[in-house]
Amino acid sequence: MSEWMGFLLIVVGGAMQGTYYLGLKYVAPWKWENIWSVYAVFSLLLLPMAMAAATVPSLSEVLTRAPSAALWGVFLYGAGWGIGSTLSGLGVARLGLAMGVAILLGVTAAIGSFVPLVVQTPQLALQPKGLMIIVSVITLLVGVLLVAVAGKKREASQGAPVQAVIPGSFATGLAICVMSGIFSSMLNLAFAFSQPVAQAAVAGGASASAALNAVWMIALAGGFLANAFYTSYLMTRNRTWKNFALPRTGRFWLIGLVMGALWYFGVVLYGRGAASMGDIGSVIGWPVFLAAMIVFSSLWGFVTGEWKGASAPAKRFMAGGFVVLMLACALLGIAHRM
Numbered sequence: 540m541s542e543w544m545g546f547l548l549i550v551v552g553g554a555m556q557g558t559y560y561l562g563l564k565y566v567a568p569w570k571w572e573n574i575w576s577v578y579a580v581f582s583l584l585l586l587p588m589a590m591a592a593a594t595v596p597s598l599s600e601v602l603t604r605a606p607s608a609a610l611w612g613v614f615l616y617g618a619g620w621g622i623g624s625t626l627s628g629l630g631v632a633r634l635g636l637a638m639g640v641a642i643l644l645g646v647t648a649a650i651g652s653f654v655p656l657v658v659q660t661p662q663l664a665l666q667p668k669g670l671m672i673i674v675s676v677i678t679l680l681v682g683v684l685l686v687a688v689a690g691k692k693r694e695a696s697q698g699a700p701v702q703a704v705i706p707g708s709f710a711t712g713l714a715i716c717v718m719s720g721i722f723s724s725m726l727n728l729a730f731a732f733s734q735p736v737a738q739a740a741v742a743g744g745a746s747a748s749a750a751l752n753a754v755w756m757i758a759l760a761g762g763f764l765a766n767a768f769y770t771s772y773l774m775t776r777n778r779t780w781k782n783f784a785l786p787r788t789g790r791f792w793l794i795g796l797v798m799g800a801l802w803y804f805g806v807v808l809y810g811r812g813a814a815s816m817g818d819i820g821s822v823i824g825w826p827v828f829l830a831a832m833i834v835f836s837s838l839w840g841f842v843t844g845e846w847k848g849a850s851a852p853a854k855r856f857m858a859g860g861f862v863v864l865m866l867a868c869a870l871l872g873i874a875h876r877m
Contacts, residue, residue, distance in 0.1 A: 544812075544815070545811070545812035545813065545814070545816050545820070545824070546812060546816075546824075546827065546872065547812070548808045548809070548811055548815075549808065549809050549812035549813060549824045549827050549828045549831070550827065550828075550831045551805075551808055551831075552804075552805040552806065552807070552808030552812065552828060552831075553805065553809070553827070553828045553830065553831025553832040553834075553835065554805075554831055554832075555801045555802070555804060555805035555808070556801065556802055556805035556806070556828075556832045557831060557832040557833065557834065557835030557836035557837075557838075557839065558801055558835055558836070558839060559578075559797075559798045559799075559801035559802045559805070560631055560798075560836060560839075561839055561843070562574060562578065562794045562795065562797065562798040563631070563632060564843060565794060566788075566791045566794060568782065568785065568788075569779075569782050569785075569788060569791050570773075570777060570779045570782060571629070571632055571773075572769075572770040572773035572774050572777065572779055573774065573779055573782045573783065573791070574791060574794065574795055574798070575625075575766065575770050576766070576770035576771070576774070577791070577792060577795030577796075577798075578795045578798040578799050578802070579624075579763055579766040579767060579770065579799075580763075580795075580799070581795060581796050581799025581800065581803075582759070582798070582800070582802045582803045583621075583759040583760070583762050583763040583766065583799075583803075584759070584760065584763050585799075586799060586800065586803045586804075587752070587755050587756040587759045587760070587803065588756055590755075590756070591752040591753050591755070591756040594745065594746075594749035595740050595743070595745045595749055595750065595752055595753045596743055596744040596745060597743050597744065598753065600743055601739050601740045601742075601743045601745070601753055602753075602757075604739045604742065604743065605735055605736045605739035605740075606735045606739075609732075609733070609734075609735035609736050610736060610757060612729075612732060612733075613729045613732070613733050613736055613754060613758050613761075614757050614758065614760065614761040615761060616725040616726070616728045616729035616732070616758060616761070617725070617726065617729050617757065617758030617759055617760065617761030617762040618761035618762060618764055618765060619722050619761075620722060620723055620724075620725040620726040620729065620758070620761075620762045621761060621762030621763060621764055621766055622722045622765045623643075623647070623718070623719045623720070623721065623722030623723030623724070623725065623726075624719075624722075624723060624762055624765070624766060625765050625766050625769045625770075626643075626715050626716075626718055626719035626722065626723075627639075627643050627716070627719040627723060629715050629719075630642075630643055630712055630713075630715035630716035630719050631643075631716075633711060633712030633715065639712065639716050642683060642687050642713065642716040642717065642720065643716040643717070643719040643720040643723060644683070644720065644723075644829040644832055644833050645679065645680050645682075645683030645684075645687075645720065645829075645833070646716075646717055646719075646720025646721055646723075646724070647719075647720040647721075647723040647724045647727075647829055648676060648679055648680070648683075648724075648825060648826040648829040648830070649676055649679075649680055649724075649826075650720070650721060650724035651723075651724035651725075651726070651727035651728065651821075651825045651826075651829075652672070652676050652727075652821075652822050652823075652825050652826045653673075653676065654724070654728060654731075655727070655728070655731040655732075655821045655822050655825075656669060656672060656673075656822045658731075658732075668819075668874055671870060671873060671874035672822060672823060672871070672874045674870060675826065675867050675870035675871045675874055676867070678863060678866055678867040678870055679826050679829075679830055679863075679864060679867035681863050682830075682833075682860045682861075682862075682863035682864035682866075682867055683833065683860070683864075684860075685856050685857070685859045685860035685863055686833065686837065686856070686857060686860035686864075687713075688856050689853050689854070689855075689856035689857035689859075689860060690853075690857075691709065692849070692850060692852055692853035692856060693845075693846060693849040693850070693853040693857075694709060695850075695853075696848070696849050696850035696852075696853055726758065726762070726806075727821055727825045729754070729758040730751075730754065730758075730810060730813070730821055731821040733751075733754040733758075736750075736753060736754050736757065737750040737753070737754055738750075739753075740753045740754075747814065748810075748811050748814065751807070751810040751811065751814065752807070754810070755803075755806060755807065755810065759803075759806075809824065809825075809828045812824055812828075813825070813828075823871050823874060826867065826871060827868055827871050827872075830864050830865075830867055830868050831868075833864055834861060834864055834865075837857065837860075837861070
């Protein structure tokens with residue numbers, strides 16, 4: 540696979556993940572915990588297990604052969620990401636699709652890119668290529684800031700949060716999204732530091748791209764724990780287990796499946812695209828992946844009416860944020876070619 544094809548796979552994967560949040564808008568009278576639990580079962584357990592079983596020969600032997608420290612590392616990074624994933628749903632439900640996703644993914648991009656750069660390729664940090672990556676990620680954060688300001692101006696001009704699934708203050712939603720971004724970066728760390736697990740899968744007969752399916756299965760199983768615990772707690776506290784038996788809600792299970800498929804296969808495409816870029820793939824590919832998610836989730840926010848009645852300054856800040864995010868992606872492309 541060419542490096543530019545890998546770059547395209549990353550963008551497509553980001554577009555898929557920037558779209559899956561749409562399902563949250565169309566499941567009333569189900570509550571957030573109902574749809575999120577269905578999404579989590581499909582995206583974090585069933586689909587990863589099925590893909591790994593179908594593409595990794597002798598999967599059980601691979602798990603036995605891989606170093607236990609590496610397996611636990613991938614699993615625990617996944618568990619940390621699971622905390623961020625749970626918080627992301629709550630943050631987006633409070634701030635709206637456009638703003639919530641932009642903030643949490645901006646934080647995720649910075650941490651998820653800088654940590655592999657410093658740990659895996661510290662020699663690049665002060666070289667032109669490394670400095671260009673740093674400038675690119677900082678540019679991405681500026682774009683995220685512009686999007687956040689746009690969202691705040693939108694809220695002020697509309698007088699109240701629009702289409703928030705869960706009501707709450709701007710400050711609370713912002714804090715949740717920032718914490719989500721910190722924890723969510725751990726998914727890229729699980730990928731960046733998963734070489735021993737992937738090598739064990741390749742030694743067992745899997746292709747290099749299929750070996751990543753074993754990595755995702757382990758990481759996402761860890762991520763499922765936080766999601767399952769919190770949604771079960773909410774359904775018990777809010778007495779919403781009964782919502783699963785409500786009449787005419789069968790389509791909500793399909794929505795959950797589509798959400799899960801968009802999210803999971805978006806991750807698969809990211810992994811394959813980043814792997815094609817070599818050792819620096821997780822450093823450059825991760826912010827590109829998240830920038831694509833921000834752009835597409837923001838576009839869906841416009842399409843679904845989150846910005847209806849927003850002021851002209853709010854829209855100008857959002858447009859400026861888009862331009863800066865595109866610039867960040869272009870700079871990352873330049874860095875990759877250096």
